[in-house]
Amino acid sequence: MxxxxxxxxxxxxxxxxxxxxxxxxxxxxxxxxxxxxxxxxxxxxxxxxxxxxxxxxxxxxxxxxxxxxxxxxxxxxxxxxxxxxxxxxxxxxxxxxxxxxxxxxxxxxxxxxxxxxxxxxxxxxxxxxxxxxxxxxxxxxxxxxxxxxxxxxxxxxxxxxxxxxxxxxxxxxxxxxxxxxxxxxxxxxxxxxxxxxxxxxxxxxxxxxxxxxxxxxxxxxxxxxxxxxxxxxxxxxxxxxxxxxxxxxxxxxxxxxxxxxxxxxxxxxxxxxxxxxxxxxxxxxxxxxxxxxxxxxxxxxxxxxxxxxxxxxxxxxxxxxxxxxxxxxxxxxxxxxxxxxxxxxxxxxxxxxxxMRELEGLRGSTKDFDNSTLGVNEELLIADTATATELEIEFDLTQSTAERISLHVHETQDGSFTNVAFDAQMGRIVLDRVANARGDKGYRAAPLDAAELQSSHLRLRVFVDRGSVEVYVNDGHQVLSSYSLPSSGPRAIRLIAESGTATINRLVRHELKSIGLE
Ligand code: FRU
The missing domain is CATH 2.115.10.20 (Glycosyl hydrolase domain; family 43)
Incomplete structure (x- = not known):
């Protein structure tokens, strides 16, 4: 012993x-x-x-x-x-x-x-x-x-x-x-x-x-x-x-x-x-x-x-x-x-x-948006109010001219939101909290390699929970996880083609079920 x-x-x-x-x-x-x-x-x-x-x-x-x-x-x-x-x-x-x-x-x-x-x-x-x-x-x-x-x-x-x-x-x-x-x-x-x-x-x-x-x-x-x-x-x-x-x-x-x-x-x-x-x-x-x-x-x-x-x-x-x-x-x-x-x-x-692939089992109702191109500065409302949502998005970067394709999550009526963006000038995926009403601000930026930057299929999976957002880039080649603490009222999700166009091959929204710990 x-x-x-x-x-x-x-x-x-x-x-x-x-x-x-x-x-x-x-x-x-x-x-x-x-x-x-x-x-x-x-x-x-x-x-x-x-x-x-x-x-x-x-x-x-x-x-x-x-x-x-x-x-x-x-x-x-x-x-x-x-x-x-x-x-x-x-x-x-x-x-x-x-x-x-x-x-x-x-x-x-x-x-x-x-x-x-x-x-x-x-x-x-x-x-x-x-x-x-x-x-x-x-x-x-x-x-x-x-x-x-x-x-x-x-x-x-x-x-x-x-x-x-x-x-x-x-x-x-x-x-x-x-x-x-x-x-x-x-x-x-x-x-x-x-x-x-x-x-x-x-x-x-x-x-x-x-x-x-x-x-x-x-x-x-x-x-x-x-x-x-x-x-x-x-x-x-x-x-x-x-x-x-x-x-x-x-x-x-x-x-x-x-x-x-x-x-x-x-x-x-x-x-x-x-x-x-x-x-x-x-x-x-x-x-x-x-x-x-x-x-x-x-x-x-x-x-x-x-x-x-x-x-x-x-x-x-x-x-x-x-x-x-x-x-x-x-x-x-x-x-x-x-x-x-x-x-x-x-x-x-x-x-x-x-x-983990089992987590696809959390998906409840699903809305499949048609593939489309957002015109210069055009916006698309993806959800009026989302508390437990997964988005699957694929952009064609070879066809998009936007300097930034922004996805606002937790966007509330007081004008606050968290921005998840493909930033063409930086060549990175950005998670920006500068427009948050609560909590620590600042932005973080994950790199894309040369092939990813010229890709006709940049893929994002974005998980929006009540107080957080997780972004998986190109099947998890990079990930960004941040708290995002929205103000009161409905929490919209919106896509914006800033100063250029955005070509979307695929855009699917899933409502996610609770894991039962609330
Ligand atoms: C990391 C850590 C560990 C330690 C634990 C204590 O966050 O500091 O090194 O075991 O947390 O809570």
């Missing part, structure tokens, strides 16, 4: 969970639904951040997330939980973790799940303490911990048993940050990586190995970020992908703290992205690409992926409200996850992330 595996309870877990459920219920009872999602995962009440413990177990999809049950700002972390049989209808499950052990006294931080070859599930997460016992001024003390289901036959995973620490922190080699374990198996050996700020404050991912998932030993530094400004890699991810020619690559993903904005890149407070490269056991990761963003929107962070039983790599991100004001904090809830995305490596050597 691993002597580290001794849970040291400072409070009763069941009592802490019951108290947290009450905290969420109190906030849910005063919740305002004006921006509360219909088809994205959010907590009933309270603050959420990172997706955690993603897995398919017992015939159900499980999504856990960082939860603060007592307020709408970040605070002592718990794990909330929802599950679904089909990715379309979700149900709330009991809160999975509240701080109850010494080693996680100030928070049950992010972590992941694995389902082993026998079908057993295990959860690895970070136990967090403030080093001075009270606040962040004295640094952090973090360790990696294990949990297992109390009843493996419960497909709902309603009760998890904490098993204690599996990786302690060599604190003299670490500057505070040591968290967010991700576990996988290669050739019969278990590997764990997590984010570390080294003693000289470089952002690193460390690699540990195990044969039994309980005893772990340090193997090497898997990766160090080349930018000395980057001091921590939060929520690291590491998985293989198969290229169209059958060759295997490895993807390293992380949420980098400290990188400076550079042109259109890294505009958010912290930014999540990936590199593609190679890895073999006994080696460090060898990147073959530069750092690329998973998502160019204002609000995307801390994604986590997992492997579905059919081999697809599925990712959820957190729509992080980085910048004040954050108006939903006054509504009893704060924060939602993105849609589930399938990650694939395309012919172009880049990753594509498209909404």
């Amino acid at each position: 691993n002597e580290l595996l001794t849970p040291h309870e400072f409070t009763n877990h069941d009592a802490a969970l019951a108290k947290a459920e009450q905290g969420v219920a109190n906030l849910a009872s005063v919740r305002n639904n004006r921006w509360y999602p219909r088809f994205h995962i959010a907590s009933n009440g309270g603050w959420i951040n990172d997706p955690n413990g993603l897995c398919y177990y017992g015939g159900r999809w499980h999504v856990f997330y960082q939860l603060h049950p007592y307020g709408t700002q970040w605070g002592p972390m718990h794990w909330g939980h929802v599950s679904s049989e089909d990715m379309l209808h979700w149900q709330r499950e009991p809160i999975a973790f509240a701080p109850s052990l010494e080693e996680e006294r100030n928070g049950v931080f992010s972590g992941s799940a694995i389902v082993d070859e026998h079908g057993d599930v295990r959860f690895f997460y970070t136990g967090h303490r403030w080093a001075n016992g009270t606040d962040n001024t004295g640094g952090e003390w973090q360790v990696q911990m294990l949990a297992t289901p109390e009843n493996p036959n419960d497909a709902h995973l309603q009760r998890l048993t904490k098993r204690g620490v599996v990786v302690d922190c060599p604190r003299e080699q670490v500057h505070w940050h040591f968290r967010d374990p991700k576990v996988w198996n290669t050739d019969g050996t278990w590997y764990m990586t997590f984010g570390v700020s080294s003693a000289d404050q470089r952002g690193q991912m460390w690699l540990y190995t195990s044969t039994d998932l309980e005893h772990w030993s340090f193997d090497r530094v898997l990766f160090e970020h080349p930018d000395p400004n980057v001091f921590m890699l939060e929520c690291p991810d590491f998985f293989p992908v198969t290229a169209p020619d059958g060759s295997q690559k490895w993807v390293i993903g992380f949420s980098a703290m400290g990188a400076k904005a550079d042109g259109f890149m890294n505009r958010n407070t912290n930014n999540a992205g990936y590199m593609i490269g190679t890895w073999n056991p006994g080696e460090s990761f060898q990147p073959e690409t530069e750092f690329r963003l998973w998502d160019w929107g204002h609000n995307f962070y801390a994604p986590q992926s997992f492997t579905a039983p059919d081999g697809r790599q599925i990712m959820y991100g957190w729509m992080s409200p980085f910048v004040q004001p954050i108006p939903m904090e006054n509504d009893g809830w704060c924060g939602q996850l993105t849609l589930a995305r399938e990650i694939t490596l395309g012919e172009d050597g880049d990753l594509h992330t498209t909404p």
